[in-house]
Amino acid sequence: MKVASIGLGLIGGSFALALQEHVLEVEIWGIDHNQAHIEAALARKIIHHKGSIDDLKNFDLIVLSIPVDAASALLPEILHQAEKECLVIDMGSTKNDVCEAVKNHVKRNQFLALHPIAGTEFSGPKAAFASLFNNAMMIVCEAEKTDENLKKKAYQILQKLKMQLHFMSPKEHDKHLAYVSHLSHVSSFMLGKTVLDLEKNEGEIFNLAGSGFESTVRLAKSNSKTWIAIFKQNKAEVLTSLKEYQQNLKEFEKLLETNQFSELENLLNSTSRIKEILAKK
Amino acid sequence: MKVASIGLGLIGGSFALALQEHVLEVEIWGIDHNQAHIEAALARKIIHHKGSIDDLKNFDLIVLSIPVDAASALLPEILHQAEKECLVIDMGSTKNDVCEAVKNHVKRNQFLALHPIAGTEFSGPKAAFASLFNNAMMIVCEAEKTDENLKKKAYQILQKLKMQLHFMSPKEHDKHLAYVSHLSHVSSFMLGKTVLDLEKNEGEIFNLAGSGFESTVRLAKSNSKTWIAIFKQNKAEVLTSLKEYQQNLKEFEKLLETNQFSELENLLNSTSRIKEILAKK
Known part of the structure; x- marks a missing residue:
C-alpha cells in the first residue's frame, strides 16, 4: 500500500509508525512544509521517502494530519488530485469545517473524516510513537458519505491498529x-x-x-x-x-x-x- | 520513639509508614474520629495501637494531619497536653491560621509548622504509601519560634525521609x-x-x-x-x-x-x- 502522509507531527508521525507496525507492505511518502520534520521523520524511519503536495497521484491512501485550518483549506485540492481508488482521511480535532469544505466536492465519497482520541502534550515527529492509537477511540463523522469499499478499507486498517470506532455527526x-x-x-x-x-x-x-x-x-x-x-x-x-x-x-x-x-x-x-x-x- | 499520629488519611498514614521504614524503633498510636480509618490503619500496620486525643502524655512526637480547620481548633489543647520533650508537628496545606492559633501559647516552642508538597487525589488510610514523601519538598514555617533541640530532632527525621527543607513565612x-x-x-x-x-x-x-x-x-x-x-x-x-x-x-x-x-x-x-x-x- 502506497501512503502519502501529509503532516509529520505527533499524530501523522505516530499514524505512519502504526501503519508500518500493523499493515503489511506499506510504503510511506512524507510531506511537511517544515524541512526539519521531513529530516527527522526520515531519520526515525517514520517515512520512507520525501513526497510533494503537488504530486499525489498513485497513492492508495492519503493521510492529512495538519492544523485544522490548513486541512480545511487544502483538502479540496488534495481530493482533486487523488486517483479513483485512493482513500483520503483527515485526523483533525474539529470536524465541521473540514466536512463543510468538501460537502459538494465531486470526489466527496473518497474522503473519510476521522478524529483519534489520542495525543500527548508533545508535538513534532520526535514525539511520535507507534502505540499512540492502541485501544484508543477513533471518531468517524459522516460515514454515510464515503464509498463503501473505501470505508471498508479504512475500517480494516483501524481495526488492525486496535482502534474503537465511534460514529457521530460533525456538529455533535x-x-x-x-x-x-x-x-x-x-x-x-x-x-x-x-x-x-x-x-x-x-x-x-x-x-x-x-x-x-x-x-x-x-x-x-x-x-x-x-x-x-x-x-x-x-x-x-x-x-x-x-x-x-x-x-x-x-x-x-x-x-x-x-x-x-x-x-x-x-x-x-x-x-x-x-x-x-x-x-x- | 513513641508517636501519636492524629489523622490517619493519605498524609498521616503515609507519614506513619515512612517513619516505620526510615526511623528505628518507632511505635505509633493512631487517633482518628473515623473508626473505619483506625481499623484500616491497624490492618495495614500503619499504626500499632489505637490512641486517644485525651491522652497525649508520654509521646516523643505528635503528628497532626487533619483538615486545616480542625488543626487550628485542636492544636492549642494538643500542645497543652504535650510533655516537655515532645515535639508537635502539623502537616496542613495552610499555615497562617494554625500559626496564629498558637502564637501566644506557652508551649509555642514545642510546635513546628510543616507542609509536605506531596499528595495524590486519593484519600484515607487505604491510599497511604511509605514513599509518598521521598525527595519531596517540606515547607517549614516560623522555624525560628521552635526550640533548637526539638527542631534538630525534626530535621533529622525529615532527612531520613529524604525530604528537602524549604523555609518561608506563613503568609508567603x-x-x-x-x-x-x-x-x-x-x-x-x-x-x-x-x-x-x-x-x-x-x-x-x-x-x-x-x-x-x-x-x-x-x-x-x-x-x-x-x-x-x-x-x-x-x-x-x-x-x-x-x-x-x-x-x-x-x-x-x-x-x-x-x-x-x-x-x-x-x-x-x-x-x-x-x-x-x-x-x-
Missing part, C-alpha cells in the same frame, strides 16, 4: 469536544499564565508546585499554532463552554466570598461523579 | 500555595462541574474524553471536606488568585469572540515558559 463532535478537550486546553493555558504573572513579582514560586499543579497545566505545553486553529474553527462551541465554565467559577467565588461554606461544599460534592467516570477510563 | 506560604495548588483545585472542580452539567442533556459525553481532560479534572476527585477547610482558611489569597485567573479567561474569551487571532496566539505563547518549568520538575 465539535460540541462535545469543546467541553471534554478544547475547554481543558483553555483552562490549562490560562492557569499557566496566571501563575507565570505572579512569578514576575514573587520569584521561585514554581519550586512549590506539586503534582496537582503539574497535572492541571500540563496541556499548556501544547503547540499554540495547532490550538489557535482549533479554537478558531470551533469558536462558537468553545465560547459556549468557556462561558459556562466562567459562570461556575463565579458561583464558586461568590459562595467563598460570602462565607456560604455548606453551599460551597454542596458545589464541590456535585462533582463527585467525576471519580466514577475517571475510574472507568 | 499561603499566598504561593493559593496560586500553585489551591487555584488548580478550584479549576479542576469547576471544570468537572461544567462537563457534568452538559452530560445531563448530552448523555455519553465522557466516552469522548481523552487523557487531556483526565489530567485537568484529576484534582476534582479530591476530598471535598479537606478542600472546603483549605479554601475557608486561605480565603483572601484563593479569591485573589481566582480573580486573576478569571481575568485571564475573560481576556481569552474577548480575543476569540472578536477574532483577534494573532493576539490570541501571543497570549498562548506567553505561557510557553511552562514547558521549561515543568521539564525541570
Whole structure:
C-alpha cells in the first residue's frame, strides 16, 4: 500500500509508525512544509521517502494530519488530485469545517473524516510513537458519505491498529469536544499564565508546585499554532463552554466570598461523579 | 520513639509508614474520629495501637494531619497536653491560621509548622504509601519560634525521609500555595462541574474524553471536606488568585469572540515558559 502522509507531527508521525507496525507492505511518502520534520521523520524511519503536495497521484491512501485550518483549506485540492481508488482521511480535532469544505466536492465519497482520541502534550515527529492509537477511540463523522469499499478499507486498517470506532455527526463532535478537550486546553493555558504573572513579582514560586499543579497545566505545553486553529474553527462551541465554565467559577467565588461554606461544599460534592467516570477510563 | 499520629488519611498514614521504614524503633498510636480509618490503619500496620486525643502524655512526637480547620481548633489543647520533650508537628496545606492559633501559647516552642508538597487525589488510610514523601519538598514555617533541640530532632527525621527543607513565612506560604495548588483545585472542580452539567442533556459525553481532560479534572476527585477547610482558611489569597485567573479567561474569551487571532496566539505563547518549568520538575 502506497501512503502519502501529509503532516509529520505527533499524530501523522505516530499514524505512519502504526501503519508500518500493523499493515503489511506499506510504503510511506512524507510531506511537511517544515524541512526539519521531513529530516527527522526520515531519520526515525517514520517515512520512507520525501513526497510533494503537488504530486499525489498513485497513492492508495492519503493521510492529512495538519492544523485544522490548513486541512480545511487544502483538502479540496488534495481530493482533486487523488486517483479513483485512493482513500483520503483527515485526523483533525474539529470536524465541521473540514466536512463543510468538501460537502459538494465531486470526489466527496473518497474522503473519510476521522478524529483519534489520542495525543500527548508533545508535538513534532520526535514525539511520535507507534502505540499512540492502541485501544484508543477513533471518531468517524459522516460515514454515510464515503464509498463503501473505501470505508471498508479504512475500517480494516483501524481495526488492525486496535482502534474503537465511534460514529457521530460533525456538529455533535465539535460540541462535545469543546467541553471534554478544547475547554481543558483553555483552562490549562490560562492557569499557566496566571501563575507565570505572579512569578514576575514573587520569584521561585514554581519550586512549590506539586503534582496537582503539574497535572492541571500540563496541556499548556501544547503547540499554540495547532490550538489557535482549533479554537478558531470551533469558536462558537468553545465560547459556549468557556462561558459556562466562567459562570461556575463565579458561583464558586461568590459562595467563598460570602462565607456560604455548606453551599460551597454542596458545589464541590456535585462533582463527585467525576471519580466514577475517571475510574472507568 | 513513641508517636501519636492524629489523622490517619493519605498524609498521616503515609507519614506513619515512612517513619516505620526510615526511623528505628518507632511505635505509633493512631487517633482518628473515623473508626473505619483506625481499623484500616491497624490492618495495614500503619499504626500499632489505637490512641486517644485525651491522652497525649508520654509521646516523643505528635503528628497532626487533619483538615486545616480542625488543626487550628485542636492544636492549642494538643500542645497543652504535650510533655516537655515532645515535639508537635502539623502537616496542613495552610499555615497562617494554625500559626496564629498558637502564637501566644506557652508551649509555642514545642510546635513546628510543616507542609509536605506531596499528595495524590486519593484519600484515607487505604491510599497511604511509605514513599509518598521521598525527595519531596517540606515547607517549614516560623522555624525560628521552635526550640533548637526539638527542631534538630525534626530535621533529622525529615532527612531520613529524604525530604528537602524549604523555609518561608506563613503568609508567603499561603499566598504561593493559593496560586500553585489551591487555584488548580478550584479549576479542576469547576471544570468537572461544567462537563457534568452538559452530560445531563448530552448523555455519553465522557466516552469522548481523552487523557487531556483526565489530567485537568484529576484534582476534582479530591476530598471535598479537606478542600472546603483549605479554601475557608486561605480565603483572601484563593479569591485573589481566582480573580486573576478569571481575568485571564475573560481576556481569552474577548480575543476569540472578536477574532483577534494573532493576539490570541501571543497570549498562548506567553505561557510557553511552562514547558521549561515543568521539564525541570
